[in-house]
Amino acid sequence: xxxxxxxxxxxxxxxxxxxxxxxxxxxxxxxxxxxxxxxxxxxxxxxxxxxxxxxxxxxxxxxxxxxxxxxxxxxxxxxxxxxxxxxxxxxxxxxxxxxxxxxxxxxxxxxxxxxxxxxxxxxxxxxxxxxxxxxxxxxxxxxxxxxxxxxxxxxxxxxxxxxxxxxxxxxxxxxxxxxxxxxxxxxxxxxxxxxxxxxxxxxxxxxxxxxxxxxxxxxxxxxxxxxxxxxxxxxxxxxxxxxxxxxxxxxxxxxxxxxxxxxxxxxxxxxxxxxxxxxxxxxxxxxxxxxxxxxxxxxxxxxxxxxxxxxxxxxxxxxxxxxxxxxxxxxxxxxxxxxxxxxxxxxxxxxxxxxxxxxxxxxxxxxxxxxxxxxxxxxxxxxxxxxxxxxxxxxxxxxxxxxxxxxxxxxxxxxxxxxxxxxxxxxxxxxxxxxxxxxxxxxxxx
Numbered sequence: 001x002x003x004x005x006x007x008x009x010x011x012x013x014x015x016x017x018x019x020x021x022x023x024x025x026x027x028x029x030x031x032x033x034x035x036x037x038x039x040x041x042x043x044x045x046x047x048x049x050x051x052x053x054x055x056x057x058x059x060x061x062x063x064x065x066x067x068x069x070x071x072x073x074x075x076x077x078x079x080x081x082x083x084x085x086x087x088x089x090x091x092x093x094x095x096x097x098x099x100x101x102x103x104x105x106x107x108x109x110x111x112x113x114x115x116x117x118x119x120x121x122x123x124x125x126x127x128x129x130x131x132x133x134x135x136x137x138x139x140x141x142x143x144x145x146x147x148x149x150x151x152x153x154x155x156x157x158x159x160x161x162x163x164x165x166x167x168x169x170x171x172x173x174x175x176x177x178x179x180x181x182x183x184x185x186x187x188x189x190x191x192x193x194x195x196x197x198x199x200x201x202x203x204x205x206x207x208x209x210x211x212x213x214x215x216x217x218x219x220x221x222x223x224x225x226x227x228x229x230x231x232x233x234x235x236x237x238x239x240x241x242x243x244x245x246x247x248x249x250x251x252x253x254x255x256x257x258x259x260x261x262x263x264x265x266x267x268x269x270x271x272x273x274x275x276x277x278x279x280x281x282x283x284x285x286x287x288x289x290x291x292x293x294x295x296x297x298x299x300x301x302x303x304x305x306x307x308x309x310x311x312x313x314x315x316x317x318x319x320x321x322x323x324x325x326x327x328x329x330x331x332x333x334x335x336x337x338x339x340x341x342x343x344x345x346x347x348x349x350x351x352x353x354x355x356x357x358x359x360x361x362x363x364x365x366x367x368x369x370x371x372x373x374x375x376x377x378x379x380x381x382x383x384x385x386x387x388x389x390x391x392x393x394x395x396x397x398x399x400x401x402x403x404x405x406x407x408x409x410x411x412x413x414x415x416x417x418x419x420x421x422x423x424x425x426x427x428x429x430x431x432x433x434x435x436x437x438x439x440x441x442x443x444x445x446x
Contacts, residue, residue, distance in 0.1 A: 251274050
């Protein structure tokens with residue numbers, strides 16, 4: 001009997017209905033087809049958490065543990081293969097994974113320490129980036145139309161990443177698009193090669209000239225990290241960017257379509273709403289594959305050694321055994337969700353992603369007094385990604401808040417602050433003219 005295909009039009013329109021159908025038919029684990037390849041789809045909360053924690057070391061992230069792959073049974077042009085073959089900490093186990101993860105934790109620490117100089121500089125840069133994006137969206141006047149996905153939530157993490165990496169906006173648009181291609185499965189092999197080449201150049205430059213940036217801090221924490229290894233690690237930033245941009249867009253969607261939530265945002269509860277949306281509509285809906293090291297009984301099935309499983313965060317959150325922890329009209333929600341992962345591969349940048357989301361949503365709602373979707377929620381276009389639950393676009397009409405109308409740079413210029421100087425490697429300053437040209441290019445592409 002042919003397996004049910006997971007990535008269908010029904011899944012793109014409303015994955016919750018697909019989870020319910022699979023759960024009713026198979027229980028917490030379902031055999032599915034993912035772009036022509038058979039995969040065990042795990043959508044039970046307890047099962048997903050158990051595999052993430054991996055207490056018995058029964059699961060591996062290394063693609064060479066996939067029996068069909070080792071036997072040549074996975075097509076070389078399978079759209080997700082380039083991502084799964086990535087030789088970085090996201091796809092390693094044991095000591096190798098722990099060593100590389102340690103470099104990440106050390107590299108991110110200066111940006112996630114609330115009292116540190118780097119974290120404070122980054123926070124100021126985030127606010128400026130949000131203002132830059134809003135300025136370009138609002139160039140048409142105090143009222144108009146904009147796409148909050150393509151013009152705001154997706155490019156914003158790229159601008160933050162440029163700060164983390166200590167680079168300018170050069171090739172920014174190409175890098176952004178290749179990051180999307182890699183995660184959506186469209187030209188993923190070509191996208192991987194282009195991204196890897198750009199990041200290898202960056203790693204080589206940072207080895208020669210350290211700065212106050214993520215690659216330099218990672219080199220300092222793990223001096224034996226080669227340029228090739230560092231480039232592969234920095235590839236993981238693509239997933240972080242895409243996840244965070246998608247989370248921001250999902251929070252914005254919830255904020256502008258749920259009046260009760262909008263009221264809570266006005267009293268400063270944005271971070272709690274970010275948590276609530278991470279639970280109810282996680283941006284990272286499904287995780288990359290894990291492979292059974294031994295035969296494992298899971299749900300109604302025995303997963304054979306070498307079989308792949310795809311863990312569904314969104315499916316686990318919809319599990320009736322867990323979903324009763326919150327209701328759709330609650331402002332506060334449980335933090336027992338799995339949006340940040342669990343176990344050895346838990347996200348090391350949770351605080352940074354939450355901060356980015358909180359600042360982006362707060363600044364958008366400060367600058368616009370009215371944001372109204374131009375399409376009904378059930379007609380909004382979602383990206384057909386096997387991993388990310390993200391809108392392709394979020395078209396709105398807007399009204400600029402009267403506090404900001406009539407000036408392009410209210411956040412800084414009314415305070416009499418000088419214009420930013422030219423770009424400096426590793427800093428948060430950049431040529432405004434080049435940045436605005438880039439952002440206007442995004443706008444024209446809508």
